[in-house]
Amino acid sequence: MLQAVERALALRADLGVVGIATEAQIERAIEGAGLEWWDEAPLEGRVYGFLFDGVVYVRRGVTPGTRLVVKAHELGHALLGHDAGAFTAVHGGIPVSRHEQDAHAFAFAALLGPPAATGTGITRQIQAGGRADLPVGFLFTSGSVLLALR
């Protein structure tokens, strides 16, 4: 988890991100990692994005905030080396898989900056993310994961 956050903060430094990262900055990082992305994936139901074979697939028609989070999350998987191993299946709830928790933590830190050390601080970050139209589900889940493991 700590490694995921550190990796995200290093990325922010490399990109010169101040405040909430923009989609253009995350896309630059995706390209820098040797990946492609596709914003028009005809995904349905509950599937909003995935990483496969060097491509970040993003569901077409989603809000800019969801698009940004999906890209940051999947970039996290790639940068943390999750694309060549085995994964843990989960059945609902906050991600059980360590990889999913790490990808969420990465996305949170990459987009919003260093996770606060207190619940109040995390709440403020969640509120800031909400004002930037990031998906509230992501914000609560990743914030909870960071709080639980802080």
Add this chain to the structure above:
Amino acid sequence: MSTKQPRQELIAFASWLRRQRRARRISQNALAEKLGVSKSAVSEYEAGARRPRLESLRKMVDPLETPLEQIEALLPSEDAETSRLPGSYVGWTPVATASSTSAAITRPALLFLGPNGEIEGIDDLDEAEQTSVRRSIATFRERRAARGGGSASGGGAGARATG
């Protein structure tokens, strides 16, 4: 204090339970009484060493002022199992499950694709969702090939332009 080892999948719930109980100034003893369990059981819940039974979760709704659906969303389902599959894919699916926007929870569902794109195992996705994943991969590959020999060059911007 519990002496059992915390379980990774229970840590988020455990932390939430501890914070909620303390925020409402409820002692472990008092919560145990409301749930009809021992104090050591509550201690183990808060240590992530033990998963509460559904009956206990239901009894948390009133004292912790939280809908059962949200409490359950913090936990893996009881039939959660660990699978190690030779895939090279991982995804996530945000789904708002709570009644209020502020409490929306993400429920992840993972897929596992084999090295050639075959879906080797899918968790919690219906047929239409599985089909949409396969169609996405196939469509992207067709468009990339049409762009010129399957090169990934053009990066994300090129990929986006094909949509």
